[in-house]
Amino acid sequence: MIPELVTAKKVYASNKKKALKGIDQEIFRDELRAIRENAIKNLEQLWKKAVKNLESSGFQVYHARTPAQLVKQFKKIVKPSDRIAKSKSNVIKESGLLKKIKNKVIETDCGDYLVGLCDEEPEHPVTPAIAISVERILKKIKEKTKDEVQATPEAIVKWVREQIRPRIFEADVGLTGANAVTSEGSVFILENEGNIGLVSRIPEKHVIITSLDKIVESNEEAMKTMKALSIYGTGSRMASYVNVISGPSKTADVQKKLVTGMQGAREVHIIILDNGRRDLIKKGLSEALLCLGCGSCLYYCPAYQQLLSGFGNHYIGPKGLALETNWKKLYSCTACLACKENCPVRIDALKIIRKKRSMLESPKNKKMIQNIRRTGNPFGNKPGKPEELYCC
Amino acid sequence: MFKLFKGNTLYFPGCLTKKVYPEIEDNYKKILEKSGIDFIMLEQQFCCGSPPLNAGYEKDFLKLAEKNLKTFEDYSIKKVITNCPACYGMLKEYEKHFPKRGVKVEYITTIVLKAIKKGKLKLKKVSGRVTYHDPCHLGRYAQLYEDPRTILKKMGYTIIEMQDHHAQSLCCGGGAGVASNRKKLGDKMSEERLKQAKKTRAKMLVTTCPLCTARLDNPSVKVKEFSQALIEVIK
CATH class of the missing domain: 3.40.50.1860 (Rossmann fold)
Structure with missing residues (x-):
């Protein structure tokens, strides 16, 4: 376990404990589980309703079955010359969009900006720069910009702010993800930095890229989900900002005539990505779609402690396991269920792991399963300690 | 040997204990005897099914569970004591896969603690x-x-x-x-x-x-x- 993660875990655990003070955690988790189960169970019906309500509020809605379709739709909305200000989004990362476009893009999330600066991969869904040391950041700043920055988090953050802020005001397009989309037609985006508020309001166009599993039935439920994401994602009682977007900016102040495009975005586009999610439901892996993406599980996961983003596929942790195509990665998980213990919706990784392993066989299990079939035990009939202890 | 009315209590050591660490099995047999537990053991014991189930071989698990449950019924076993945490969880999970055929399962430390308290x-x-x-x-x-x-x-x-x-x-x-x-x-x-x-x-x-x-x-x-x-x- 790298020292950066040891520190992050300590701070996170103590903050989360404080944030949960006065909350009956088990009741809270029951409620969240019910919200997510209802959303995934009634996915098609809720999306139909959401699209109808989003469109009637002035959103332009697109459905992308694959990342390739998403890129095509994006290119119809955004010109190659448009400058893009982007906030952090795991669905945008999953879609690979940025590799397929030639636009100038500024990462406006501090963590993502630092990850890009240091030529690293994001190592946590909520805290992407979790594994990068102060020394490495300073070295990269000097290498790439010749700026001299003091070795404190405050000085680094101030420097990053100065790099990003002017470019948000120059941008033609604001590109964000979403934490929840409700069937009532609103999009919820949670943040601490204030960049999403700017990115979604300053440029003329706001493009939201999200996925099917972000659906929630009501705005009240979405708010509860934001509270959970705050507590379990960063250990704060509530994040600094919850952006609730229900259409483009508008006014009816002149003669009651509704005119769109006031101080906020004039156009709001939302692309909803499937990319195998309906397939997960068909295959009996809907448990993975209950995930809020808070990353709480990872702090306690023995596999993550060793592998960081190498544990999972697009998504780190149990959700990533459901999308895994490599048997080896399925055997990073010891099914210890520390994840379930720390998950706001108690996602059952065991259910996911059993199902996935039945679909993707490990060649290294041959001996164990042969022994089971021949002798009724995993070690066979030879006495003594076998080389490989396959148990539990 | 058969106590048809009250049923038998079985000590189920688990494969790892039985096959790889027989010393641990011997220890627990002595501990159970000293605790005054009247228990039987099986001549041929099968895996509880946890390794195959968690590796995705559900059919193999079901076969093992079926075999074990039949053995428990054949020997009128009403309670199983085990020292293996994985067997403990797995044997308790049988009821979910075979409704009404489950047995009572107790973990060995529960038995030991009771025996200490009773003197x-x-x-x-x-x-x-x-x-x-x-x-x-x-x-x-x-x-x-x-x-x-x-x-x-x-x-x-x-x-x-x-x-x-x-x-x-x-x-x-x-x-x-x-x-x-x-x-x-x-x-x-x-x-x-x-x-x-x-x-x-x-x-x-x-x-x-x-x-x-x-x-x-x-x-x-x-x-x-x-x-x-x-x-x-x-x-």
Whole structure:
């Protein structure tokens, strides 16, 4: 376990404990589980309703079955010359969009900006720069910009702010993800930095890229989900900002005539990505779609402690396991269920792991399963300690 | 041998204990006898089904469960006692797959603690600082955290908890086929747990799971399976 993660875990655990003070955690988790189960169970019906309500509020809605379709739709909305200000989004990362476009893009999330600066991969869904040391950041700043920055988090953050802020005001397009989309037609985006508020309001166009599993039935439920994401994602009682977007900016102040495009975005586009999610439901892996993406599980996961983003596929942790195509990665998980213990919706990784392993066989299990079939035990009939202890 | 009315109690050691650590099986047999438990054992015992089920072989699991349940019925077994945390969870899960055919399953430390409280099992007093490693299958899977700790305290030990314990306990790195499929990764996880154990400066680490015992065995921290610690202090 790298020292950066040891520190992050300590701070996170103590903050989360404080944030949960006065909350009956088990009741809270029951409620969240019910919200997510209802959303995934009634996915098609809720999306139909959401699209109808989003469109009637002035959103332009697109459905992308694959990342390739998403890129095509994006290119119809955004010109190659448009400058893009982007906030952090795991669905945008999953879609690979940025590799397929030639636009100038500024990462406006501090963590993502630092990850890009240091030529690293994001190592946590909520805290992407979790594994990068102060020394490495300073070295990269000097290498790439010749700026001299003091070795404190405050000085680094101030420097990053100065790099990003002017470019948000120059941008033609604001590109964000979403934490929840409700069937009532609103999009919820949670943040601490204030960049999403700017990115979604300053440029003329706001493009939201999200996925099917972000659906929630009501705005009240979405708010509860934001509270959970705050507590379990960063250990704060509530994040600094919850952006609730229900259409483009508008006014009816002149003669009651509704005119769109006031101080906020004039156009709001939302692309909803499937990319195998309906397939997960068909295959009996809907448990993975209950995930809020808070990353709480990872702090306690023995596999993550060793592998960081190498544990999972697009998504780190149990959700990533459901999308895994490599048997080896399925055997990073010891099914210890520390994840379930720390998950706001108690996602059952065991259910996911059993199902996935039945679909993707490990060649290294041959001996164990042969022994089971021949002798009724995993070690066979030879006495003594076998080389490989396959148990539990 | 058959007590058709009350039914038999079975001691089910689990494959790892039976095949790899027969010493642990012997310890528990002695401990059960001293506790005044009238139990039987099976000549041929099958795997509980946990390794195949967690590796995705559901059909193999169901066959094993069916075989075990039939044996339990043939021998009028009404209660099963096991020392293996994985078997404990798995045997309890049978009812979910075979409704109304499940048996009562008790973990060995529950039996031991009852025997100590009733005065049937008498302990010599020892002392020293020990740390206890919660096996995932006993802790998070079955919420059994306190019995082993209470017994260790009754022996006279002071328990020094590791950084992660009880529901937040850190895995030994061996579970669900990781040790056999990705040994290097599993070993790194074990090292992480041992780092926590060393920090307690306890004179030994005790755990109730035979796989955790095997996985955590190392030259710098003394590791004992529960029965090994208990057998030394029984009068």
